[in-house]
Amino acid sequence: MTNKTFEKTEYILCAEHLVYEYGIGTPFRKKALDDVSFGVKKGRITGIIGHTGSGKSTLVQMMNGLLKPQSGKVYFQGEDIHKDKATLPALRYKVGLVFQYPEYQLFEESVRRDIAYGPSNMGLSEEAVARRVEEAAEFVGLDKSLLDKSPFDLSGGQKRRVAIAGVIAMRPEVLILDEPASGLDPIGRKNIFEGLLRYRDSTGAAVVIVSHSMEDMAMYAEDIVVLSHDRLILSGTRDEVFSHADELIAHSLDVPDIARLAARLRRAGLPLAANLYTVEETAKAIAALLKGGTV
Amino acid sequence: MIKDITLGQYFPGDSFLHRLDPRMKIVLSMLFIVMIFLASSLVSLLAVTVLTFLLPFVGKIPMKTVFGAIKPLRWVVLIMMVLFLFTGGGEGYHILWEFHWQFINLVISVEGILKAIAVSVRIVILVVSVSVILSYTTSPIALADGIESLLSPLKRLRVPVHDFAMMITIAMRFIPILIEETDKIMSAQTARGADFHSGSLVKRAKALIPVFIPLFVSSVRHADNLATAMECRLYRGGNNRTRMRSLCYATRDLLALFAMGLLLVGIILLTAEVTYGYLGFRYV
Numbered sequence: 001m002t003n004k005t006f007e008k009t010e011y012i013l014c015a016e017h018l019v020y021e022y023g024i025g026t027p028f029r030k031k032a033l034d035d036v037s038f039g040v041k042k043g044r045i046t047g048i049i050g051h052t053g054s055g056k057s058t059l060v061q062m063m064n065g066l067l068k069p070q071s072g073k074v075y076f077q078g079e080d081i082h083k084d085k086a087t088l089p090a091l092r093y094k095v096g097l098v099f100q101y102p103e104y105q106l107f108e109e110s111v112r113r114d115i116a117y118g119p120s121n122m123g124l125s126e127e128a129v130a131r132r133v134e135e136a137a138e139f140v141g142l143d144k145s146l147l148d149k150s151p152f153d154l155s156g157g158q159k160r161r162v163a164i165a166g167v168i169a170m171r172p173e174v175l176i177l178d179e180p181a182s183g184l185d186p187i188g189r190k191n192i193f194e195g196l197l198r199y200r201d202s203t204g205a206a207v208v209i210v211s212h213s214m215e216d217m218a219m220y221a222e223d224i225v226v227l228s229h230d231r232l233i234l235s236g237t238r239d240e241v242f243s244h245a246d247e248l249i250a251h252s253l254d255v256p257d258i259a260r261l262a263a264r265l266r267r268a269g270l271p272l273a274a275n276l277y278t279v280e281e282t283a284k285a286i287a288a289l290l291k292g293g294t295v
Numbered sequence: 296m297i298k299d300i301t302l303g304q305y306f307p308g309d310s311f312l313h314r315l316d317p318r319m320k321i322v323l324s325m326l327f328i329v330m331i332f333l334a335s336s337l338v339s340l341l342a343v344t345v346l347t348f349l350l351p352f353v354g355k356i357p358m359k360t361v362f363g364a365i366k367p368l369r370w371v372v373l374i375m376m377v378l379f380l381f382t383g384g385g386e387g388y389h390i391l392w393e394f395h396w397q398f399i400n401l402v403i404s405v406e407g408i409l410k411a412i413a414v415s416v417r418i419v420i421l422v423v424s425v426s427v428i429l430s431y432t433t434s435p436i437a438l439a440d441g442i443e444s445l446l447s448p449l450k451r452l453r454v455p456v457h458d459f460a461m462m463i464t465i466a467m468r469f470i471p472i473l474i475e476e477t478d479k480i481m482s483a484q485t486a487r488g489a490d491f492h493s494g495s496l497v498k499r500a501k502a503l504i505p506v507f508i509p510l511f512v513s514s515v516r517h518a519d520n521l522a523t524a525m526e527c528r529l530y531r532g533g534n535n536r537t538r539m540r541s542l543c544y545a546t547r548d549l550l551a552l553f554a555m556g557l558l559l560v561g562i563i564l565l566t567a568e569v570t571y572g573y574l575g576f577r578y579v
Contacts (some may be wrong), residue, residue, distance in 0.1 A: 050496075061482065064486060066485060089488065089490065090487065092486055093488060093489060096486070097483075097486040099482065099483045099486070103482065104476075104480070104513055105480055105483045105509050106509065107505045107509050107512075117484075117487055118488055122488060154513070164489060167486070167487065170487070170488070183575075263518055
């Protein structure tokens, strides 16, 4: 499962045998990625999970050509993205990347103008930019009244959504987000993820979420890629990946708490299905069992 | 990208030079500079040059890194060389070529050529010796501690030495953080279609606004957080403060000072001998 060969056309964006090392030729040399291959499918939410320092952030910066792998290739719609350097700027509009703590990049005097930065760089007409700004704000659930405020006057969660809207406004076909919900309270997290789902559902774009929270992955990701110490250890659909619980635990990554609870209930004799990873699904399954009178 | 710039230049290691007390290293590098300027004859300059290029072996610094430190000097050296080469006039000099026109007097002489070479060599060994003795082998924090300790007699004159050293330490501590942040912000804006590398000068300057504003905001945020954290730990300046790593001289520091003293005396004697002794060749 780890080293499958890719049918490039199956994926909108895929990586083959990526290798990246920082600080070559200095005493601070460090391997960030070693032979990592995976693919992202259109219209699906892919989660990339791994500990701090497992190379997640390096990996996502390669997917839109900000970093060039020392060996290996990245393909967008079957084309090597580094084949022609002149196409890279255009690629960055199609593969939108939201960095970690994106609220620290806000710089404009109003929310509206900050969201407009990306689409105006694309050379769109003023009306088109304005339309995209409103549309992006709607996707991330920002109230229209906030658009004319200074981004520096907003709350942390609102700032984060402004920054994400700034990338969504470019209407990327693949939207990659590095830890989009880190440091937010549960409501803030929910707002962010629901915005991403809305964007995926109405545009059919691929969404890639980098996270170290198994709970978030279980809730929202449909495909999962697991990185540990610069290597890819598992990839596949959510059910496939979580079925390798021992391997995850061996890399001290763990399965979601609720999955462990379900496993314990199964061991206690409850006939629960094997693929329960979210609180809602598990609650429904238990309720169904209770109603069915099997307990 | 920007990350590749080595600021602070510290090259971690465990050599004799790395283990010396930072105060001693500051003193030693000053003595070394004095030595370079006392070596006013060609022979003693040659001796000092050899000594300088032995230093990287003592500090276990790769020669490649040392040459990296010299590389930015190439224009300074070139200008100095040209300057000294064409102004080689002087009494009793062996003149090779002359050019006089109105106010312009260009003279090339044997002594002028030697002077040009000597000046260039001095600049290079000055930078190499201070880099190896101090910058490459001393962490910025240790360096700031050393400066504070050496300047502490000035406290009697009510110079805020501690505050000054603290400012240097904090500034140096934040250089890598701000570089990393600049890199991140530039990448993030590039991902939103920013273009820093093409267009007219005005356009490129404008492209930097989305980098500088967030950077400025985050510097203020860092300063604010740091101030709060320092206040939470009741920081109130240098009075009665003790250190985690208090500086203390070891035998090796004395040894290094002794060796430096010997070298200095040796170079002075050599220069005197060569300048006024039987070889009788003098260029300065």
